[in-house]
Each structure stands twice: as C-alpha cells, then as structure tokens.
Amino acid sequence: MSGLDTPLTPLHFLARAAEVHPDRTAVLDGVRSWTWSEFARDVTRLAQALRRSRIAAGDRVAYLGTNSAELLAAHFAVPLVRGVLVAINTRLSPAEIAYICRHSDAAILLGDGDLLAAAGPGGAYPAVREVVELPGQDGAYCSVPGSIRYAELLARGTDEPIPWEVDDETRTIAVNYTSGTTGEPKGVEYSHRGAYLNALGELHHQGFGNDSRYLWTLPMFHCNGWCTTWALTAAAGTHVCLRAVRGDRMWSLIDTEGITHLAGAPVVLTTLATAAEAHALDRPFTVTTAGAPPSPRLIGRMRELGAEVVHVYGLTETYGPYAVCEAGDTWSRLPAGEQAELLARQGVGMLTADRVRVVRREPDVAGHLVDVTPDGRELGEIVMRGNSVMKGYHRDPEATATAFAGGWFHSGDLGVMHPDGYVKLHDRAKDIVISGGENISTIEVEQAVLSHPEVADVAVIGVPDDRWGERPKAFAVTTPGAQLTAEALMAHVRDRIAHYKAPREIDIVEHLPRTSTGKVRKNELRETAWGTCTVRIQG
Incomplete structure (x- = not known):
C-alpha cells in the first residue's frame, strides 16, 4: 500500500455515522434505543473495557447471544481493539459451544443469561477465562452462577476515544463457525478488507439508504448477519433488534416501526407470508433471502404482499451472500410466473465479488478448472474467489488447501450455468x-x-x-x-x-x-x- 492509502475496515462506517448523523436513531432493542452518537460512545466504552480485561490484538472474544444491541456493538468494539469476534450459533449444544470456545481459543465468552444457564451448574466453558452475562431486552439479568454482569464489564471501560482504524486490512475481524453437519465445525476467518467490501455490496444490492429501517429477522451470528451489521451502519439506517422470529411479532414491528428491509432464509419468508397478520404493503419493502433456494411460488407470494424480493447466494466461507439474482432489463415485461422462475436462480457475482463459475469436477490435464457448457443443462461445481471469500479455515491448513484447489474456493454446490451468465443451484454434492x-x-x-x-x-x-x-x-x-x-x-x-x-x-x-x-x-x-x-x- 502507498502512503496515501488507508486500510479498509468497517470501523469507518460507525465513525462516519456518528459524525454525520449523530442524533439519528441507530438502534432499537425493545424499549431501549440509541442514537448514532450514543451507540458509538457505548462501543468505545465496551472496547476500553475489553482492553482492561486483557484483550489484545488477535485475541478471540466469543458471543452466544440472540439479536441485540450488545451483539451489534460487539461487531465494532471487538475489532476496535484489534480483537477477533466469534459469534456462536445459539442453537448449538453446550458441548458444541465448548468445542468452539476451545478451538477458537476464546478469552472471554459473553452470552444471554438463559443460553449460559443451559450449560448447567458452574458453566461448561472452562476454556475461557471469564463469562459475562448480557442483559435481556428489558435490561434485566438472570444472574447466572460463575458469570459477571455486562454492566460490570462496561464499568471497567472509559469514554476515552480510540481511533476508528486498523493497522492491517488483512487482519482477521471475525471467525464464524460452519454448522458442522458433516463433522466438527470449521472456523471461517474474515478480514477487515473482506468485511468492508462485502458490506458495501450488501448496501448496494439490498438498497440501503439513511432512511432504511432494518428488522433483524436474520441471526447476527450467521456470517455476521451476512455483513449487514456493518452494511446498514454504513448507510446510517436504523437497526431494529428481534430476539425470536414469530409471524405476529414481525408484522407488528413492520407496521409500528415502518420497517423497510429484512432478510432471512425462505422459512422466515414463509412464516411472514402465512401469518394471520399478513397484509399487502403500499410502501417500499425489501426482503432478501438465501440459505436455501426459495421456490417461485414463495417469491410470487412475497411480491403479492408488496415486497421486492432480493435473492442472494453464498456460504459461510463467502461472508454470506456472494451472488445475487439481479433482475434483467426485460424481465419486468414477462408474466409474473416467469419472472418468479428467473428470480429463483442464484444469479451473478455481486458488485464487490468476482464472477461466479461452474466447473467440471475433473480439471484438464494441466490441472486447470474447466467451465461447463453454459447451456443450463451441464452440471458442475460452483466455485468463487476474490475479496468476498474467506482468508481460510482457522487452525486447519489442510482443509484450507483442499477448499482452494486450483486457486478457486470450491463450494460443494452443484449447479448449471445458463446462456445469460446466471447460475442456478441444483443441489449440494452430498444431497444429489x-x-x-x-x-x-x-x-x-x-x-x-x-x-x-x-x-x-x-x-x-x-x-x-x-x-x-x-x-x-x-x-x-x-x-x-x-x-x-x-x-x-x-x-x-x-x-x-x-x-x-x-x-x-x-x-x-x-x-x-x-x-x-x-x-x-x-x-x-x-x-x-x-x-x-x-x-x-x-x-
């Protein structure tokens, strides 16, 4: 990098939001709310508290929490002290959570009281040196034995400013663990640069602006909320936290809080569409979906409710969404059913991603990956590369080398390439x-x-x-x-x-x-x- 360059980091997004829009509502979590200046102040205090808790550059800080202001703050406070955030799937068993804490070598574990209590008497996380209980949405605590309260942790901090910057944009900002359905979970390493660029891609493709009000139906622990924790902050929109996905609660917040955006797997969309409270909206409302291919019928139903459906595709290893089914210029002239069929494809690389390829399972004699015929019929493996792909698997060089064979990340997903350059997923290799x-x-x-x-x-x-x-x-x-x-x-x-x-x-x-x-x-x-x-x- 030249002397005129500054390392890319999503920390810049919060610094800008607090400076340009200090009094705009940043976060709503139940009855609690923060402006951008207040949120930046609390993030600074948390970062100083982590410093005084002996968190140094490269140390891992684990969170076991539902969508909350505290987990959102961690996405900025932990990297602010050059630590590494490990946001853990809340539905894992105590043994799986303990494995992740041990494998990531987490120094501190912060979690919701009920989730920490599920570990049993004395806790089940001997690998960490301190356990911190996060407050509930009403600010109350469960008083989990063996833990301290989040307020006690914050009391160690100060409001002394820390520069919103990082020394090296390739520094690891987060480690996200895969679901581990076919073995032990793998820790996927994200960099500051990758998080910054993917967040900008999300901002563009989901259409975030400073008037956006985002409902957190997507777990923040899942690929850091598909990097939306950082993307919406870049737009200085409003984060509306939701602890559990229920149809009635979603519609209540959509109506009372003027929600403009939400995201989730197709099952979340189904919950939304089939709720007794479901009704058509006459204002802009964008729903982004991934995790499993949505059916054309579900896409059609969401559009009947007035939603613009953004269909994206990716994996934990690609910071969440890597590709988007961006509507072609002529699609709007097609019958609704045909539009839904086209929108159900996985699409093309996002603005900040490289081109998606579909390659044959066997390389050529020189070891190069060979693209399938773009006829919508020949089946191959979807591969990706570039800034929106992980640094590698934490403490697993062999798995990393295998995943990047031929210089591209191998997704394990099978699909076809259509003549228009759009990819369609057919199956996971293990599911065919x-x-x-x-x-x-x-x-x-x-x-x-x-x-x-x-x-x-x-x-x-x-x-x-x-x-x-x-x-x-x-x-x-x-x-x-x-x-x-x-x-x-x-x-x-x-x-x-x-x-x-x-x-x-x-x-x-x-x-x-x-x-x-x-x-x-x-x-x-x-x-x-x-x-x-x-x-x-x-x-």
Whole structure:
C-alpha cells in the first residue's frame, strides 16, 4: 500500500455515522434505543473495557447471544481493539459451544443469561477465562452462577476515544463457525478488507439508504448477519433488534416501526407470508433471502404482499451472500410466473465479488478448472474467489488447501450455468440423488412439491432402493387446516416433473428439523432413512 492509502475496515462506517448523523436513531432493542452518537460512545466504552480485561490484538472474544444491541456493538468494539469476534450459533449444544470456545481459543465468552444457564451448574466453558452475562431486552439479568454482569464489564471501560482504524486490512475481524453437519465445525476467518467490501455490496444490492429501517429477522451470528451489521451502519439506517422470529411479532414491528428491509432464509419468508397478520404493503419493502433456494411460488407470494424480493447466494466461507439474482432489463415485461422462475436462480457475482463459475469436477490435464457448457443443462461445481471469500479455515491448513484447489474456493454446490451468465443451484454434492445412474436434483423435486398451494415446507432426500440404488423421498409440511393426502401430492408432482424424479413416497409431517439459519438438517433425515428404513418397491 502507498502512503496515501488507508486500510479498509468497517470501523469507518460507525465513525462516519456518528459524525454525520449523530442524533439519528441507530438502534432499537425493545424499549431501549440509541442514537448514532450514543451507540458509538457505548462501543468505545465496551472496547476500553475489553482492553482492561486483557484483550489484545488477535485475541478471540466469543458471543452466544440472540439479536441485540450488545451483539451489534460487539461487531465494532471487538475489532476496535484489534480483537477477533466469534459469534456462536445459539442453537448449538453446550458441548458444541465448548468445542468452539476451545478451538477458537476464546478469552472471554459473553452470552444471554438463559443460553449460559443451559450449560448447567458452574458453566461448561472452562476454556475461557471469564463469562459475562448480557442483559435481556428489558435490561434485566438472570444472574447466572460463575458469570459477571455486562454492566460490570462496561464499568471497567472509559469514554476515552480510540481511533476508528486498523493497522492491517488483512487482519482477521471475525471467525464464524460452519454448522458442522458433516463433522466438527470449521472456523471461517474474515478480514477487515473482506468485511468492508462485502458490506458495501450488501448496501448496494439490498438498497440501503439513511432512511432504511432494518428488522433483524436474520441471526447476527450467521456470517455476521451476512455483513449487514456493518452494511446498514454504513448507510446510517436504523437497526431494529428481534430476539425470536414469530409471524405476529414481525408484522407488528413492520407496521409500528415502518420497517423497510429484512432478510432471512425462505422459512422466515414463509412464516411472514402465512401469518394471520399478513397484509399487502403500499410502501417500499425489501426482503432478501438465501440459505436455501426459495421456490417461485414463495417469491410470487412475497411480491403479492408488496415486497421486492432480493435473492442472494453464498456460504459461510463467502461472508454470506456472494451472488445475487439481479433482475434483467426485460424481465419486468414477462408474466409474473416467469419472472418468479428467473428470480429463483442464484444469479451473478455481486458488485464487490468476482464472477461466479461452474466447473467440471475433473480439471484438464494441466490441472486447470474447466467451465461447463453454459447451456443450463451441464452440471458442475460452483466455485468463487476474490475479496468476498474467506482468508481460510482457522487452525486447519489442510482443509484450507483442499477448499482452494486450483486457486478457486470450491463450494460443494452443484449447479448449471445458463446462456445469460446466471447460475442456478441444483443441489449440494452430498444431497444429489443418483437413481439408476440419473442425477436427480432434490431442489427441483422440492420446488415441484412446493408448487402445491397446501404445502408450506418440504425436504427431499435420497433413500435406499433395491432396484435403483436410491430414489427420492419427500417430507412435506402442509398449511394449517389442509386435508392434503400423500397420494394426491404425489400425483400433483408427477404432473410437473419427469416421473423418474417424482417421489414414490411422501411423509406428511408436522415440522422439519432445521438449523438456526433455516437450513433443513437433511443429515438427520438421511440417518433415519438409511439406518432403519425398510425399502419399499412400488410400481
């Protein structure tokens, strides 16, 4: 870098918001609120408190909390002292949380009282040297044994300013752990530079402005809220914290707080769309979705409610969203159904990302990755690179080297490249069903099932089959009051996709097992099916 350059860091976003818009509302968390100047003051105090708690450059600070002003503050206070934020999935077991604290070598753990208490007497986090209980939305504490209160931690701090800058933009700003559904969770390292650039990409594609009011339906611990913790701050919008996703509460805040933006997995959109309180809005309202491909029917329903749907795609390893299904210039002239089909694709690289590629599983003789034919049919692996891709896996050089084979990050997702340059995801490599030598996309089957108006949720997996090796099976959740039978649903699906792809077995279930980020735990469904399933051969 030259002497005229300054290292890129999202800390700059808070400094600017506090300077330019000091009296604008920054954060709402229940009955509590902060202006941007007040929030910057509290972030500084927390950063000074962490310094006096012996947090030095490179030290990890873990948070186990729901969406709150305190967790949002951590996204600035921890990197302000050049520490590393480790925001932990709140639905993990105490043993998994303890593993992450140990693997990340976290010095301090801050968490919601009920989540810390779930660890049992004396706590289950011996790897950390101090446990701090965060206040509830009403400011109250649970008084968890073995912990101190957040107010006590803040009392160590001062209001003495700390420069909103970093010495090295490649310094690690956060470590986010993957879900660990196929093994131990991996710690994904983000840099200040990557967080800064991805946040700007989010700001652009989600359309944030200083009048934006963002409802936190997306967990802040998930890829740092897809970097929206930093992106909305860059726009000096208003963060509205939500501790638990419920349809009635979401609609109440949408109406009373004038919410303009929210984000989440398709299951969050389904909760929003099927709530008794759902109604069409006559003002700008943007919903960003990722985590699993949304069905065209769900996209259509959200648009009926007046929402602009922004469909993005990415992984923990790509700071959350990397690609966006940006509408083409002529799409608005197409019928609504065709528009929804196009918007259900994963799209193209975001403004601050490199181009998305879909490559064949085997490189050429020189070891170079080979792109699939862009015909919308040839299946390959989605690969990415650039500023919006992780530094690497924390303390795991072998996994890092494997992930970056050929100089590109290998997502493990299978998809196709369409002639217009837009990518469409077909499946995770581990989820694809190979039946009689034919590849069957579980996503294609799921969307065929979801096209029935009485289906609210679905998951498709491969189950054993004596003749074909495996075949697709669906687990469907119906809408309240529906009388839909499995037989009628199977007939509906057979009318929409090739018969060999259609499930010959559908279980109507009350709910699907999901991670806290909205992804179906297909590994649990597969373990049951392959471990205890009695194979049924039907004509």
